[in-house]
Amino acid sequence: MNDSIITIAMPKGRIFGDACNLLRRAGFELPAAFETARRLIIDLDDEPFRFILAKPVDVPTYVEYGAADIGIAGKDVLLESGRDVYEMVDLGISRCHMAVAGLPNHSSKRPYLQIATKYPKIASEFYRKRGEQIDLIALNGSIELAPIVGLADAIVDIVSTGQTLRENGLVEYAKLMDISSRLIVNPVSYRLKKEAIDRIVSRMIASAEGSTIGMD
Numbered sequence: 452m453n454d455s456i457i458t459i460a461m462p463k464g465r466i467f468g469d470a471c472n473l474l475r476r477a478g479f480e481l482p483a484a485f486e487t488a489r490r491l492i493i494d495l496d497d498e499p500f501r502f503i504l505a506k507p508v509d510v511p512t513y514v515e516y517g518a519a520d521i522g523i524a525g526k527d528v529l530l531e532s533g534r535d536v537y538e539m540v541d542l543g544i545s546r547c548h549m550a551v552a553g554l555p556n557h558s559s560k561r562p563y564l565q566i567a568t569k570y571p572k573i574a575s576e577f578y579r580k581r582g583e584q585i586d587l588i589a590l591n592g593s594i595e596l597a598p599i600v601g602l603a604d605a606i607v608d609i610v611s612t613g614q615t616l617r618e619n620g621l622v623e624y625a626k627l628m629d630i631s632s633r634l635i636v637n638p639v640s641y642r643l644k645k646e647a648i649d650r651i652v653s654r655m656i657a658s659a660e661g662s663t664i665g666m667d
């Protein structure tokens with residue numbers, strides 16, 4: 452960790468555009484090519500900020516280990532990763548929700564419900580709280596396929612517009628939680644660079660979409 456530079460881990464992919472817009476609203480002068488460049492480390496010219504561009508699911512790892520002081524990550528990724536980071540601000544971007552879904556009027560013939568998901572921790576916690584024993588099937592994407600081809604009785608996955616469910620003839624059975632992206636901070640960085648990080652947090656709160664502050 453360099454003491455004078457603040458390193459910010461950015462999630463590539465879906466959140467990236469929303470996160471860049473938010474940073475620009477917060478006064479960060481991101482270069483025009485920020486979104487299109489293939490470089491994975493980008494330093495700003497006039498401010499002591501370094502951006503590292505990571506896969507969304509890896510952002511909490513970079514922040515927990517201190518390779519980045521700060522990061523932006525979806526609440527889904529934070530819950531699933533269980534990484535030891537401070538969650539400082541709900542940025543209100545990339546909003547969606549986590550849901551249980553499956554075929555309409557489906558009734559399982561299995562002894563335990565078979566649940567396919569990219570989020571085994573979130574799914575098992577949900578069913579544990581309901582006192583239901585399940586068989587988890589971990590998948591990496593195209594989760595909606597599983598109930599259609601009989602691999603699972605239901606899925607636990609993200610729903611945003613609902614288009615993927617609709618186009619695949621699935622319905623939502625239950626909503627687990629709202630999801631949005633959060634600003635996360637490495638605890639040691641926060642101790643050593645508190646003033647600089649607090650300034651960033653304030654800028655982000657002022658520019659966030661209906662943000663709230665909180666340290667989890």
Ligand SMILES: Nc1ncnc2c1ncn2[C@@H]1O[C@H](COP(=O)(O)OP(=O)(O)OP(=O)(O)O)[C@@H](O)[C@H]1O
Nearest residue numbers: 464465466507508525526527528545546547609611
């Ligand atoms: N349909 C969606 N609408 C809005 N936000 C979403 C949606 N799907 C996911 N997200 C949010 O965006 C984050 C990153 O999603 P994205 O699909 O870019 O990454 P990913 O799951 O690693 O993708 P891939 O594995 O396909 O590269 C998720 O953690 C979640 O918070």
Ligand SMILES: O=P(O)(O)OC[C@H]1O[C@H](OP(=O)(O)OP(=O)(O)O)[C@H](O)[C@@H]1O
Nearest residue numbers: 592593594608609610611612613614615
């Ligand atoms: O409600 P919607 O607006 O249709 O969005 C929901 C879809 O978006 C995500 O998938 P993603 O596009 O990230 O692809 P994946 O199958 O690789 O996870 C999520 O897993 C759903 O499949």
